[in-house]
Amino acid sequence: GLRTARRMSHVFVLDVPTYPKPLLITDAAINIFPDLMVKADIVQNAIGLAQALGVAIPKVAILSALETIYPKIPSTLEAAALCKMADRGQITGGILEGPLAFDNAISAEAAKTKGVVSDVPGDADILVAPDLEAGNMIAKQLMYLAGADSAGLVLGARVPIMLTSRADGTLSRLVSAALAQLMVHHNLGKAVM
Known part of the structure; x- marks a missing residue:
């Protein structure tokens, strides 16, 4: 049946010097091996x-x-199912594309070479990892090899929860707090409508 409460999931927000806009990566800290319905919540969050x-x-x-x-x-298979769920209104508000290999997701040229025709490759806002290990490695590789700045939030609870790495510095913690405030104000705005 239909449910209103969503599961919690973690989102890294990264400022990657080699990417033209903020990049969200999920889930890299909460759901270890998410099944299809958990992934739907991860995407929606x-x-x-x-x-x-x-x-x-x-x-x-x-x-x-x-x-x-x-x-x-x-x-x-789960990527294809998530895209169909978006087509049918089970996931709303975004344009989903998948399955995509990492190169296709962030490079329109790589996608074109491989015959992937979509508006998402090279312009993705959100990367959804197949599992926690992959998401964690992608985010940390971007931080430590590409010099990305990061912040982290857990979503799906009553309020956003700041969750940063133990190795993160002051800037990451401050940006996580600012993101949590933005999310609260965004949710309050939706509740008023």
């Missing part, structure tokens, strides 16, 4: 944060190891 940041219709790349459906890699 991230779309809400992107909208709070001013992205009216976020572009969501559902990541896997390749850009075609391959039954031996379950994340490709």
Whole structure:
């Protein structure tokens, strides 16, 4: 049946020097091996944060190891199902594309070379990892190899929860607090309407 409460999930917001806009990565800290319905909540939570940041219709790349459906890699099937769920209104507010390999998600040129025709590649606002390990590695690689600044929030609870890495500095903690405030104000604005 339909449910109104969403599961909690973590979103990293990254400022990657080599990417032209903020990049949200989810879930890298809460849901270890999310199933399809948990992933739907993860996507919806991230779309809400992107909208709070001013992205009216976020572009969501559902990541896997390749850009075609391959039954031996379950994340490709789940990516396709999430896109169909968006088509049918079970996930709202964003443009979903997947499965996409990481290169296709962030490079329009790579996607074109591989025959992926979509508005998302090269312009993704949100990267949805297949599981926590992949999400955590992607985010930390961008931080430590590409010099990305980061902030982190847990969404889906009554209020946003700031969750940063133990290794994060003051700036990351301050930005996480600011993001939490933005999310609260965004949610209050939706409640008034």
